Amino acid sequence: MELDYLIIGQGIAGTILSHTFIQNGKKVMVVDNGKKHISSRIAAGIFNPITGRKMVKTWYGDHLFPFFHQFYPEFENFLDCSFFHQLKVYHPFDTQEKQNDWLAAMGEPKFQDYVGGFEDGKEYQGIVKGDFGGMKVHQAGYVDISLMLDEYRKWLDKNNFLIAEEFSEREMSFEEDFIQWKDFSAKKVIFCDGTGSTKSSFFHWLPFRPVKGELLVVKLASEPICEIISRGCWVLPVGNGLYKVGATYDHSELNFSPSEKGRMILEERLQALLKIPYEIVDQKAGVRPATYDRRPFIGIHPENPKIGIFNGLGAKGISLAPYFANMFYNHLEKNDSLIMEVDIKRVLKKYFYHK
């Protein structure tokens, strides 16, 4: 079978890239080994334009947010299911200084599309610790990633666009105009294999910096909370009285095992945020495919134009993937440029590329 693209991996990256290609009329096959312990299935799926301890605007947010606010509802229609949930994020202030800083910053044009006015905190009086009020961030929410991946996988399978098995680079042979893999001849093979790329013979030289993350699933002894609450950690309502609490960042222990250390960090942060009792019902861990400069790795291999990569989505796969999948498509099919901040060319000079 002749293909335009053979895509390796069906996490967030492979799902959104392959959907973008198929929507543009390309002949695609997705190869995925079906592992359940992948970053995309652990992730909470939150998108939030203002994040981090210093509460700064998400990098490239003014491009990413309008794009995916259109992309996900269209993808829901395409798959005929609902996984895109828009929720505000309530940020309670913990000091007078924080309150003052944000009262001054709220009026700045760069925050206008994302930040509401000052909240006196009465709404969350019995729930959240702190007497300094807070603010609400708009255009935020979460994607139920497992549901999105499961539904898309079913669609791929039904349309014979999925090979559910392990892919091995050794099984590829390079012909003049295509790559042969099993019965398929593809013009290009694109790796969307998450942390798998760190061991790839094509891309091991890219400076990935994977980071383990853990989250808790808890029940709260309160009336239902309908917004994300965030300070030190986030508390995300996911239905049935359950909330996800996350997330940790650990560069040292890169495995999928929930740890005592992770639980203690998250419990400490949760107790600093909420007044109410909670019960832990689950704990999850995953490894984010993050990079040395916290920007994605996208592009074509420097010596092999038939091999590409769409990876390095780090802690923000949900926000980054739709916009940059579209940019990568335009790069491959229309010769448009990738922005240098995501193009793997940026690291060629910095980290020598060795065969």
Ligand SMILES: Cc1cc2nc3c(=O)[nH]c(=O)nc-3n(C[C@H](O)[C@H](O)[C@H](O)COP(=O)(O)OP(=O)(O)OC[C@H]3O[C@@H](n4cnc5c(N)ncnc54)[C@H](O)[C@@H]3O)c2cc1C
């Ligand atoms: C605790 C935690 C919380 C997070 N919270 C958020 C959040 O709230 N919002 C957000 O946007 N992001 C979040 N993330 C980050 C998010 O998970 C990543 O950005 C995203 O999952 C990366 O997706 P990916 O498709 O690149 O990689 P992966 O999810 O790792 O997918 C790679 C896929 O390729 C397959 N594969 C790999 N090798 C092979 C092979 N040889 N053959 C066949 N198949 C193969 C794998 O099985 C998998 O299906 C979180 C991560 C963690 C760990």
